Amino acid sequence: MKKLIAIAAASMMLTTPITAMAEPVAFNDPAALRPESIEYPVQGLSWNVTTELKANEEYTIAMIVKNNTNPFMNGVLNGFNKAAEDIGFEGVLLSPQTADSNEDQVRLVEDMIQRGVDAICIHPVDSNGIVPALEKAWDAGIPVLVQGTKANTDKIYGWYGTKYADEATLIAEYLAEKLDYKGNVIYITGPQQAQNAIDEINATHAVFEKYPDLNLIEEQPGNFNRATSMSVMENLTQKYSEDEIDWVIGGNDECAMGAIAAMENAGWKLGFEDGGIGVSGIDCNKDASYAMQEGTLTVSINPDPVSLGYIGGAFLVKYLNDGDLFPEYVAWPDFMNAEDVVNDASTIDNYIENMAWWMEAK
Amino acid sequence: MKNKKPQKSIIQVLGSIEPVIWMLAIIIITFSFTGEKFLSWGNTINIIKQASPFLILALAETMAVLVGQIDLSVGNNMAFCTVIIALLMRSGLPVWVCAAAGVLTGAGCGLLNGVFIARFKVPAYITTFGFGTMFYGVGSLITGGVSIPAMEDHFRFLADGSVFGIPMVMIIALLVFLAVWLLVYRTSFGRNMYGLGGNREALFLGGVDPVKAEIMIFTVIGVLVGMAGILFAARSASGHPDYGKQWEFNAIAATIIGGNSFSEGNGNIFKTMLGVLFIQILKTGLNISGVSPQSQSFLLGLIVVVAISTDVLLKARKEA
Known part of the structure; x- marks a missing residue:
C-alpha cells in the first residue's frame, strides 16, 4: 500500500509540472512570449480556401474593416463570413459608417468590448489613432488580431497581412525571366512617402541590382492612381520611343492600367506574348483581370x-480553442507558392472563373 | 418678477414633450431587445464617453444655427486642431500648452469664418466650406497624410480616465455645457445671438453692432471646436486631418434632430444634447445589435430623415 501511495505521489509530482507547462498562457499575460512561427490553420487561396478547424465553443468574433466601398475590404468581409460558416462561430461584420474614419473605428472597437465579443480582427485605418482602442481591448482581455496596416502598440494578440516587398520581388523576378535578364524598364510607383510603396520600390531595386543588363531607366510616382499614372506615362511616351522600352511596372493595377491607356493612345504596341511591351501590375483587380484576358496587361499578383479575411477568423479560433500565441508578424498569402498568386495569360481564365476575389461570395 | 403659468392638461403636457424624447424612448426599447448587453452599465458609460466630444462639437454647430447660419467647417477645423495639438506634443511641450494651443487654433479658424461672414457678407455655407477645406489642406500638407502620435499619458487621461468613477470626458463636456449655458442665457452675448437669429434690425436699433456680435459668435464657435479637438485627439492619442471627416454633418443632424430650427432663431442647447444622445445611441445600438455595415448607413440615413420630417410635420401641425 505504502509503495502504491509512493508511486502515485511520485507520478503526481512528475506530471504536475508538465501539465502546468502545457496550460496555455493568456495573450495579455506579462509572461506570454511570442513564438518564432505559427502554423497556417488553412489551405488554398481565395474561394478555394478551406480548414479542418472547428470552434470548441460558441465564439463571437468581430471583423472590423476600413470601409465597405473598396472591393478589397468587401473581399476581406466575404472571406471572414466564409470562415464563420466553415469553422462555426458567430461572425460580426463591421465597418465605419463614414468610410476610412478612425474615430468611427475607435467607436466600433469600444462597442465590441461592451458587447463582450470573444475576439476582434481589425484592418486599421490609422496606425496611431487606433492604439487607445486596441489597448482598451487588451485591458478587457479581448484578443485583437491586426490585419494589414500596422498598429503602433505591442498590446495586441498579433499582426498579419500581405508582405508588399514579396509581391514586388515576385513581379520583378517574373519580368526579369521573361526579358531574359536584359532590357529597359519603366517603373510607375505608388506614393513615395507611403510605407507599402517604399517596401515595393526597395524590393524591386534589389532584384534589378542582381541583373546588370536589366535597366530601370525611369522611376516616377503614379500614386496608385490611374489618372496620375496615365499622365506620367503620357509624358514618358514623349520622352522615349516605343523601341526603347521593354517593360512597364505598375506599382499596383491602377498604375498599370493608367500606363496602358497612355501607351494605347500613343499607338504603342502592347501584348508581351505578341512581341509588344510587357506591363505588370499588383492586385489582380477586376479591370486588370480583364486586361490580362485581352492581353494588354501581362501579369499581376x-x-x-478573401483568404486574408478567412485566415484571420481561423487564427483567432485557434487561439480561443488552444491558446496558441502569435509571432511578431505573419505574412499572408504565403508567397512561397508563387504559382498560386501570380496570374498571367496562362492562368487568367481559371482565375476569373474560380478564384477572383472581387467576385461576389460563392 | 414672477410669471403665473396657466394650468395644462395631461394631454397638453404629453403633446408638448419634444419628439426627440419619444424617438429616444423608441430606439432604447428596441435596442434593449436586439442588442445583448445594450442596457448594461458598462455600455451606458461607453455611450456617454463617445457622446461627450460629439456634444461639444454639436454645441458649436447649434450656435451657428441659432444665428440663422450654418458652419460646414467644424469637422475639418476640429481635425486641424488635433494636428496642431499632436505636433506640439511631439515637440515636447507640456500637455496644457498643447491643449491651449488647440483652443487658440480653433478660435483663429472661427475668427476667420466670422470676419468673412459678418464683415464681407460672404454666405456662411461658402465661407465655412472654403475655410474648412483649406484647413484640411493645410493639415494634410503639414502631416503628409500620416497621423501624428500624441501618446502622452496625462493627455490620454482626458479621454480614458475617470474621477470617482465618472468619466473625465463627461466631466469636461458637462463643464463646457454649463459654460455655454451661462454664456447663452445669462449674458448679453446670448441675447445678441438670439437677436441675430431673429431680428437684426432691432438688435442694431438697440445699440449693438451686429457685425461685431456675429464675429464674436463665430470665434466662440471656434473655441468650442478647439475644445472638441482636444478630446478627439485624446481619444485617438494622435492628430490627423481626416479625424473630422463628416463630423459637421453629425453635428448639424444632432442640432436639427434635437428640435432646433434653421429658420426661427429660437431653439436651445438642451435640445442639442438630446439630439447628440439620439445619434450616439442609434450608432452604438446598431453596432451592438450586429447590423451589417451596408444596412447601418442606410438605416442611419433613413432614421435621421424620418426623425427630422416628423419634427417638421408636428411643428407645422401645432402652428396650424
Missing part, C-alpha cells in the same frame, strides 16, 4: 483578401 493576387493579394487575396
Whole structure:
C-alpha cells in the first residue's frame, strides 16, 4: 500500500509540472512570449480556401474593416463570413459608417468590448489613432488580431497581412525571366512617402541590382492612381520611343492600367506574348483581370483578401480553442507558392472563373 | 418678477414633450431587445464617453444655427486642431500648452469664418466650406497624410480616465455645457445671438453692432471646436486631418434632430444634447445589435430623415 501511495505521489509530482507547462498562457499575460512561427490553420487561396478547424465553443468574433466601398475590404468581409460558416462561430461584420474614419473605428472597437465579443480582427485605418482602442481591448482581455496596416502598440494578440516587398520581388523576378535578364524598364510607383510603396520600390531595386543588363531607366510616382499614372506615362511616351522600352511596372493595377491607356493612345504596341511591351501590375483587380484576358496587361499578383479575411477568423479560433500565441508578424498569402498568386495569360481564365476575389461570395 | 403659468392638461403636457424624447424612448426599447448587453452599465458609460466630444462639437454647430447660419467647417477645423495639438506634443511641450494651443487654433479658424461672414457678407455655407477645406489642406500638407502620435499619458487621461468613477470626458463636456449655458442665457452675448437669429434690425436699433456680435459668435464657435479637438485627439492619442471627416454633418443632424430650427432663431442647447444622445445611441445600438455595415448607413440615413420630417410635420401641425 505504502509503495502504491509512493508511486502515485511520485507520478503526481512528475506530471504536475508538465501539465502546468502545457496550460496555455493568456495573450495579455506579462509572461506570454511570442513564438518564432505559427502554423497556417488553412489551405488554398481565395474561394478555394478551406480548414479542418472547428470552434470548441460558441465564439463571437468581430471583423472590423476600413470601409465597405473598396472591393478589397468587401473581399476581406466575404472571406471572414466564409470562415464563420466553415469553422462555426458567430461572425460580426463591421465597418465605419463614414468610410476610412478612425474615430468611427475607435467607436466600433469600444462597442465590441461592451458587447463582450470573444475576439476582434481589425484592418486599421490609422496606425496611431487606433492604439487607445486596441489597448482598451487588451485591458478587457479581448484578443485583437491586426490585419494589414500596422498598429503602433505591442498590446495586441498579433499582426498579419500581405508582405508588399514579396509581391514586388515576385513581379520583378517574373519580368526579369521573361526579358531574359536584359532590357529597359519603366517603373510607375505608388506614393513615395507611403510605407507599402517604399517596401515595393526597395524590393524591386534589389532584384534589378542582381541583373546588370536589366535597366530601370525611369522611376516616377503614379500614386496608385490611374489618372496620375496615365499622365506620367503620357509624358514618358514623349520622352522615349516605343523601341526603347521593354517593360512597364505598375506599382499596383491602377498604375498599370493608367500606363496602358497612355501607351494605347500613343499607338504603342502592347501584348508581351505578341512581341509588344510587357506591363505588370499588383492586385489582380477586376479591370486588370480583364486586361490580362485581352492581353494588354501581362501579369499581376493576387493579394487575396478573401483568404486574408478567412485566415484571420481561423487564427483567432485557434487561439480561443488552444491558446496558441502569435509571432511578431505573419505574412499572408504565403508567397512561397508563387504559382498560386501570380496570374498571367496562362492562368487568367481559371482565375476569373474560380478564384477572383472581387467576385461576389460563392 | 414672477410669471403665473396657466394650468395644462395631461394631454397638453404629453403633446408638448419634444419628439426627440419619444424617438429616444423608441430606439432604447428596441435596442434593449436586439442588442445583448445594450442596457448594461458598462455600455451606458461607453455611450456617454463617445457622446461627450460629439456634444461639444454639436454645441458649436447649434450656435451657428441659432444665428440663422450654418458652419460646414467644424469637422475639418476640429481635425486641424488635433494636428496642431499632436505636433506640439511631439515637440515636447507640456500637455496644457498643447491643449491651449488647440483652443487658440480653433478660435483663429472661427475668427476667420466670422470676419468673412459678418464683415464681407460672404454666405456662411461658402465661407465655412472654403475655410474648412483649406484647413484640411493645410493639415494634410503639414502631416503628409500620416497621423501624428500624441501618446502622452496625462493627455490620454482626458479621454480614458475617470474621477470617482465618472468619466473625465463627461466631466469636461458637462463643464463646457454649463459654460455655454451661462454664456447663452445669462449674458448679453446670448441675447445678441438670439437677436441675430431673429431680428437684426432691432438688435442694431438697440445699440449693438451686429457685425461685431456675429464675429464674436463665430470665434466662440471656434473655441468650442478647439475644445472638441482636444478630446478627439485624446481619444485617438494622435492628430490627423481626416479625424473630422463628416463630423459637421453629425453635428448639424444632432442640432436639427434635437428640435432646433434653421429658420426661427429660437431653439436651445438642451435640445442639442438630446439630439447628440439620439445619434450616439442609434450608432452604438446598431453596432451592438450586429447590423451589417451596408444596412447601418442606410438605416442611419433613413432614421435621421424620418426623425427630422416628423419634427417638421408636428411643428407645422401645432402652428396650424
